[in-house]
Amino acid sequence: MTALAAPTSAPDPGQGLGKTGIPRHVAIIMDGNGRWAHARALPRIAGHKQGVEAVRRVARAARDIGIDVLTLYAFSSENWRRPAEEVGDLMGLLRLFLKNEVDDLIRENVRLRVIGDYRALSDDLVRMIDTAIVRTADNSGPRLVIALNYGAQAEIAAAARHLAREVEQGSRAADTIDEAAIEGALATRDLPPLDLLIRTSGEQRLSNFLLWQAAYAELAFVDTLWPDFDEATLRGAVADFGRRQRRFGGL
Numbered sequence: 333m334t335a336l337a338a339p340t341s342a343p344d345p346g347q348g349l350g351k352t353g354i355p356r357h358v359a360i361i362m363d364g365n366g367r368w369a370h371a372r373a374l375p376r377i378a379g380h381k382q383g384v385e386a387v388r389r390v391a392r393a394a395r396d397i398g399i400d401v402l403t404l405y406a407f408s409s410e411n412w413r414r415p416a417e418e419v420g421d422l423m424g425l426l427r428l429f430l431k432n433e434v435d436d437l438i439r440e441n442v443r444l445r446v447i448g449d450y451r452a453l454s455d456d457l458v459r460m461i462d463t464a465i466v467r468t469a470d471n472s473g474p475r476l477v478i479a480l481n482y483g484a485q486a487e488i489a490a491a492a493r494h495l496a497r498e499v500e501q502g503s504r505a506a507d508t509i510d511e512a513a514i515e516g517a518l519a520t521r522d523l524p525p526l527d528l529l530i531r532t533s534g535e536q537r538l539s540n541f542l543l544w545q546a547a548y549a550e551l552a553f554v555d556t557l558w559p560d561f562d563e564a565t566l567r568g569a570v571a572d573f574g575r576r577q578r579r580f581g582g583l
């Protein structure tokens with residue numbers, strides 16, 4: 333009887349863990365801006381403004397901690413369902429962020445990336461994003477990945493379309509579509525595997541974020557509302573991650 337071959341795509345235990353136990357790739361579902369504002373009898377936009385401050389703070393903290401890739405869920409493909417005024421406010425804050433932060437990112441040697449269908453945003457935002465990506469492309473330091481108009485199911489569907497097209501054109505055999513091929517067609521293809529996925533505000537769902545990539549990520553649900561999230565909260569989640577035993581199906 334032939335033994336079952338070990339699949340080559342099985343994750344290597346210990347991947348992502350440097351000697352220090354620091355996760356290489358951390359993603360955050362930044363949730364709770366509205367509730368933060370509501371608790372202060374402020375309009376929701378006030379929570380989103382404080383949320384941008386948290387982005388600034390946490391991106392810096394991640395670099396200080398030694399996290400190589402920080403992926404932030406800023407706007408989901410489902411967030412268009414919000415009232416037009418709130419969507420407009422969020423886009424306005426994104427515009428401000430890009431205007432104010434890119435010089436700092438360059439100075440700090442950060443590479444900016446965007447995942448999600450950001451080309452559906454308004455033309456000026458698309459231009460600003462493209463410029464920011466180009467201006468930080470030669471940096472060699474940590475990466476900041478912003479998920480904009482991102483939905484994991486749409487990402488996986490796009491990967492399937494891409495591979496199907498290759499088959500259709502004759503450059504790929506259908507049999508070669510395995511986990512690695514799909515991974516290679518995702519928006520995150522050139523990023524290290526996701527080690528730690530944090531969601532703030534006490535909600536315990538993924539809301540269509542990095543569904544494929546989260547297969548073996550460690551999950552952390554913290555009660556802190558995103559505008560209150562700071563370096564200490566991040567360090568706490570990273571320390572907790574360092575105490576976990578990742579098994580990847582093995583022993």
Ligand code: IPE
Nearest residue numbers: 362363364365366367368406
């Ligand atoms: C997260 O905060 C920000 C975005 C989804 C853009 P929310 O706006 O979802 O805040 P809550 O969940 O209503 O408190």
Ligand code: IPE
Nearest residue numbers: 361362363405406407408539
């Ligand atoms: C997820 O938060 C999206 C972002 C953080 C950008 P939501 O607040 O939109 O998620 P749901 O609607 O509570 O699942």
Ligand code: MG
Nearest residue numbers: 363364365366
């Ligand atoms: Mg929310």
